[in-house]
Amino acid sequence: MLLIAPSIVFMTLLFGWPMVSGILQAFGGPEGLTTANFTRMGQDPYFWSSVGNTLLLIVVMIPIQFVLALAMALLIRAKPRGSSVYFYIWAIPLAVSDLAAGLVWLTVFTDRGYLNSVLASVGLEPVSWLAYDNYASMFMAVLIAEVWRATSLVFVIVVAGLQSIPKDYEEAAGVFGAGFWDRLWHVTLPLLRPSLQTALILRTILAFQTFAVALALTGQNFPLVVGETYRWYTGLQDANVASALALVVMAVSMVTAVGYLKLLKDQSEAPR
Amino acid sequence: MADISIKGLKKTYPGSTELATNNVSLDVAEGEFMVLLGPSGCGKTTLLRMVAGLDFPDEGSISIGGRDVTYLPPQDRNLSMVFQSYAVFPHRKVRTNIAFGLVMKKVPRDELEKKVAWAADLLQLTPYLDRYPAQLSGGQRQRVAVARAIVMDADVLLMDEPLSNLDALLRLDFRAELKKIVQQLGSTTLYVTHDQVEAMSLSDRVAVMKKGQIAQLGHPITVYEEPADRFVGGFIGSPPMNFLEGRVTQQGALEVAGQSTKAPEFLAHSAARSGGLPVMVGIRAENIYLEDRGTPGTLDATVEVVEPLGHATLLTVDLGGQTIKVQVASTVRVSPGEKVGLRFDQSAIRFFDTETQLGLTA
Structure with missing residues (x-):
């Protein structure tokens, strides 16, 4: 007890206390505890569109990222010439901050950006990719930027997972008649399950928090939930509603993580 | 199939x-x-x-x-x-x-x-x-x-x-x-x-x-x-085959550890032509028999280590400076330091070339 006391103190100070005060703030009002903050949050015209945008982004982005990351990891493992160089190149976005990534892609998608320059140079009409009334292209821009930025996290986790699988299993599958897709489906993916689970939880929680990329690319035109938190806190100066939003994001993240754990439970480790 | x-x-x-x-x-x-x-x-x-x-x-x-x-x-x-x-x-x-x-x-x-x-x-x-x-x-x-x-x-x-x-x-x-x-x-x-x-x-x-x-x-x-x-x-074999340095003289005798016995015909022939032939003598532990010191046709040796294995007893024996393993029945009573005579089963002796290490056969 004495030995873990310092960590308990730190956890309480740096984690427990802010969380409790955040929860209190979310339910706080001038006349004591209230749910008015949540009502205000729900009535805001941006709220439901931000929820819709966030969910759409997650549903479209995560499968793309996992397929890409898995393909990249399998390519690395096949050890083509220069595979270690590819590894570092593919891992670079991991080190780029999301705001910087957003700004980089802004230079591509903005009205006088690289993409339109290319279009103009081949004689095509430039497009306002990030315009308010062009929802599909705006979504695609945010999606591409986020896929570029955050796939490397999944990639690194999958590479680590692949490295921990002994080659014997795949060799055995090959000897017993399994081709590439059979090996992938019946052997590699099931053995990769713990890594995929970790990556999925991490990636989904982080995707709920997607913010800076969309802000840099579209400003308020493509609202996301955490972006709304930011707007309530800094723009509208209402810390209570901002806390309520943050609480919603936390609750959804927790439910998702538990859901993944349950859904992807590994039965082979069950007790005898 | x-x-x-x-x-x-x-x-x-x-x-x-x-x-x-x-x-x-x-x-x-x-x-x-x-x-x-x-x-x-x-x-x-x-x-x-x-x-x-x-x-x-x-x-x-x-x-x-x-x-x-x-x-x-x-x-x-x-x-x-x-x-x-x-x-x-x-x-x-x-x-x-x-x-x-x-x-x-x-x-x-x-x-x-x-x-x-x-x-x-x-x-x-x-x-x-x-x-x-x-x-x-x-x-x-x-x-x-x-x-x-x-x-x-x-x-x-x-x-x-x-x-x-x-x-x-x-x-x-x-x-x-x-x-x-x-x-x-x-x-x-x-x-x-x-x-x-x-x-x-x-x-x-x-x-x-x-x-x-x-x-x-x-x-x-x-x-x-x-x-x-x-x-x-x-x-192959446990213990592995014993190898002894030896020499077939021009007269057709096999000299091992300073003692000599009769060499097989085919080696004697080539030794007679070449004026003596160095050979590596290989023999398995179970093909060496323990006899009293001085029995005709045996080599003088001294027991160094006795290892009872249950089904047999494994002896480490010094034969004129070379160490070999001998396997005897577990009923044989022998103690370290004892001076004994060793008889090699002539049909089980194998000869190897000292340079190429290859087996020599008739």
């Missing part, structure tokens, strides 16, 4: 200058149990992996049942294999592990179930069919690996040190069981081991490998009794 024909296989692993297999040729007849035996790093596993299609040779060819498979991937070779690490899939139950190859071959369901039941019964795995490998002991996992291999009815059964991860008692049991199963199946089997007892007890023929080459190929008893070179004699 099919025969395996290996011709002139050469393989160098990337980053190594040494040949892992150096021009190996080997024919395994249909239904034969062939053991590849050798110390670690001799290329036996490399050879097996090339037959399996897990590695590809730089040169040479492999054909199975007359079909050239040299560069085919493993899934197109119609073989099955037992891995040293077992490689039993941890995420599949015993039942689906055994059925894996059959599912890949798209065998009809009722036939598949019949075969799994048959293999599980043969390997006493029936009570464990619905367990995961993590819930099994090492010996049971090993059985799953064997069951998965034998349900395949493959042309060729490959085994890579399948017993090396079992404890001594289990290994002894399973060795006999494995022999029985393979005999029942009658499949062409290529079996890799570094354990000479396994090789002797299981094989129809054994190929002893050394530095990427086959040092000797033959019936296990032949290899044991007539090793082709000093390496084979020293590798």
Whole structure:
């Protein structure tokens, strides 16, 4: 007890206390505890569109990222010439901050950006990719930027997972008649399950928090939930509603993580 | 069932200058149990992996049942294999592990179930069919690996040190069981081991490998009794064959440790022509008999260490400065320091060239 006391103190100070005060703030009002903050949050015209945008982004982005990351990891493992160089190149976005990534892609998608320059140079009409009334292209821009930025996290986790699988299993599958897709489906993916689970939880929680990329690319035109938190806190100066939003994001993240754990439970480790 | 024909296989692993297999040729007849035996790093596993299609040779060819498979991937070779690490899939139950190859071959369901039941019964795995490998002991996992291999009815059964991860008692049991199963199946089997007892007890023929080459190929008893070179004699047998420096004189006498006996005819001839011939004398511990010091035809020696083994007693004996092992019946009473006479079984003595280390025969 004495030995873990310092960590308990730190956890309480740096984690427990802010969380409790955040929860209190979310339910706080001038006349004591209230749910008015949540009502205000729900009535805001941006709220439901931000929820819709966030969910759409997650549903479209995560499968793309996992397929890409898995393909990249399998390519690395096949050890083509220069595979270690590819590894570092593919891992670079991991080190780029999301705001910087957003700004980089802004230079591509903005009205006088690289993409339109290319279009103009081949004689095509430039497009306002990030315009308010062009929802599909705006979504695609945010999606591409986020896929570029955050796939490397999944990639690194999958590479680590692949490295921990002994080659014997795949060799055995090959000897017993399994081709590439059979090996992938019946052997590699099931053995990769713990890594995929970790990556999925991490990636989904982080995707709920997607913010800076969309802000840099579209400003308020493509609202996301955490972006709304930011707007309530800094723009509208209402810390209570901002806390309520943050609480919603936390609750959804927790439910998702538990859901993944349950859904992807590994039965082979069950007790005898 | 099919025969395996290996011709002139050469393989160098990337980053190594040494040949892992150096021009190996080997024919395994249909239904034969062939053991590849050798110390670690001799290329036996490399050879097996090339037959399996897990590695590809730089040169040479492999054909199975007359079909050239040299560069085919493993899934197109119609073989099955037992891995040293077992490689039993941890995420599949015993039942689906055994059925894996059959599912890949798209065998009809009722036939598949019949075969799994048959293999599980043969390997006493029936009570464990619905367990995961993590819930099994090492010996049971090993059985799953064997069951998965034998349900395949493959042309060729490959085994890579399948017993090396079992404890001594289990290994002894399973060795006999494995022999029985393979005999029942009658499949062409290529079996890799570094354990000479396994090789002797299981094989129809054994190929002893050394530095990427086959040092000797033959019936296990032949290899044991007539090793082709000093390496084979020293590798097979426990204790290994004794080697003594000796010399055949021009007069036809064999001098060992400063004492002389009669040399065999063929050596005496060549010694007479060349004016004396240095030889390496090889003799197994069980072919040396203990007699009283001074008995005619014996060599004077001194016992240094006595090791009772239960079924026999192993003596370490000093013979004119050279140390040899002698195995005597456990009833023989002898103590360290005792001066004794040694009689060599003349028919069991082997001679080796001192330079090439190769066996000398008539």
